[in-house]
Every structure is written in structure tokens, then in C-alpha cells.
Amino acid sequence: MTDFAGFGDIFMTLEALIFDVDGTLADTERDGHRLAFNQAFVEAGLDWHWDVVLYGQLLTVTGGKERMRYYVDRYRPDYRKPADFDALVTRLHAAKTRHYTGLLGRGGIPLRPGVRRLLEEARARDVRLAIATTTTPDNVTALLHHAISPDAVSWFEVIGAGDAVAAKKPAPDIYYYVLERLHLSPAQCMAFEDSENGLRAAQAAGLKAVITVNDYTRAHDFRGATVVLDHLGEPGRPFQVLSGYTVNGASWLDLKLLEQLQAGE
Numbered sequence: 001m002t003d004f005a006g007f008g009d010i011f012m013t014l015e016a017l018i019f020d021v022d023g024t025l026a027d028t029e030r031d032g033h034r035l036a037f038n039q040a041f042v043e044a045g046l047d048w049h050w051d052v053v054l055y056g057q058l059l060t061v062t063g064g065k066e067r068m069r070y071y072v073d074r075y076r077p078d079y080r081k082p083a084d085f086d087a088l089v090t091r092l093h094a095a096k097t098r099h100y101t102g103l104l105g106r107g108g109i110p111l112r113p114g115v116r117r118l119l120e121e122a123r124a125r126d127v128r129l130a131i132a133t134t135t136t137p138d139n140v141t142a143l144l145h146h147a148i149s150p151d152a153v154s155w156f157e158v159i160g161a162g163d164a165v166a167a168k169k170p171a172p173d174i175y176y177y178v179l180e181r182l183h184l185s186p187a188q189c190m191a192f193e194d195s196e197n198g199l200r201a202a203q204a205a206g207l208k209a210v211i212t213v214n215d216y217t218r219a220h221d222f223r224g225a226t227v228v229l230d231h232l233g234e235p236g237r238p239f240q241v242l243s244g245y246t247v248n249g250a251s252w253l254d255l256k257l258l259e260q261l262q263a264g265e
Ligand code: XBP
Pocket: 020, 021, 022, 023, 029, 033, 061, 062, 063, 064, 065, 096, 132, 133, 134, 135, 136, 139, 169, 198
């Protein structure tokens, strides 16, 4: 796109917004994924339990299957792995996905402030939307369907998720996957992330990134982010700028401000 009504003479180079899911579109980890993992462990007769603090430490590893393996290796030296441990991890993960998508289906997790507003503005202005996440595709579909609208999957031109790439964040692979399918360069896009792993992935792919922190990620190292906010902001619910670009009194992130951030103004 080149310009649109209300944007004066600004030359639009922002073609697409690429969103992380967990922690960015919605606060899914503490009261979503964590609970679902614990339900899967109980169901399987395991004495594994991930409390809120431990889960914060486990979030250093992205991907649920990878996280379970890390937990056993790092925190449960007493646990004797069965010969078919890989199959157990696969079964546990399938059960966890069932519990998690069930929770989303009951409307259990809302969008974060400003997310719907920005998505709707992008759609109205023909700015393209995509997703780059480490989580399982079914989780993305369920969140979009239940937290946004039944047709929201179609709002996103590319959904890069889960095992679509071999190396999960902080590797840049999922962003390369999405950029390739959008046929865009990093300079034409803006990434939205909530965590250090996500920021590193976006940066390594050459993208600028807006960070919206949450309780698990507030203390992460976000050096190099374009801006760090507490959330995207809404009319009547201003964001706080935690670090980065000074936004001249703006109190919510809209396309005009994003365009300025992306152009480095
Ligand atoms: C968040 C994650 C995910 C979820 C679990 O990634 O680390 O692994 O916690 O998802 P992102 P799965 O913020 O990039 O979406 O269990 O489906 O792997």
C-alpha cells in the first residue's frame, strides 16, 4: 500500500503485522497452558506439577514438548525415563492440547488490551496480518475462533506455528517461514512479541519488534526492541512506555504510530 485517507502525506511502507500468540495476543501461559500441562500430568498418573513460579522458569524453553523434556532433565533427576519416553511426551502433549483448546472453547482467555482494535484497523486499511508462534496450530485456531470471532482464522494470511519449522524461537526460522510466504522483506513488516525469546527470533530475521510485556516477561532483556509497552493501549486505557521510542503523547498504538516506529522516526 502507499497511502490512505487520514494519513496525510505519510508514505506507507508497512505492509504486514506479524503477531506472536502466547503472551502477545492473549495472556495464555499462567492460567492457560500451565493448567493444561498439569491436567495432562494428573491424568497420566505423574507426580509432575508446574506451579506459577516454576512455570516462569520453564518458559525459557519454547514449545510444550521441548519444555517437558527440559523439565525432566533439569528438575527431575529422580524420574526414571521409560524406554518409550518420546511416545509419552507425544501423548502428554496431545492431552495437554486437548485440555488447553477445551479451556479456550469455554471462552477462558480474552485478548489483551488493544489487540482487537489494532487487528480491525489493519483489516480496514488492507495491512496484511500473519502469525509466527511456537505453539501448536490447533491452539492458534482455537484462540482466534473463541477470543476474536469464528472467522478470525481467515483474517491471517499466513499462520506459522509449532513444528512447521525444526528450530523454535529464539531461532528466526518461524519468521523466515512467514516472510517467505508473505513475499515480503523484513523492512515491510512489524513483529509483535512479549518475550525475550520472541524478540531474539524477530531480530535475527531482520524485523523490528514492538514488545508488550506481561507478568512473566516484564524483567526480560528487551534491548534492541523498537518500543516496550505494558500493552497496546486503548482509547481510555493508555499504554505505558517502558523503554524505547518516545511517542509524542500517544496513548495507544495505531497504524499511524506504527508506521512512524517502523520508519524509525
Ligand atoms: C509460547 C510457547 C508455547 C506454549 C506451549 O510460544 O512457548 O510453547 O507455551 O505451546 P509463543 P505448545 O509465545 O511464541 O507463541 O504446548 O503447543 O508447544
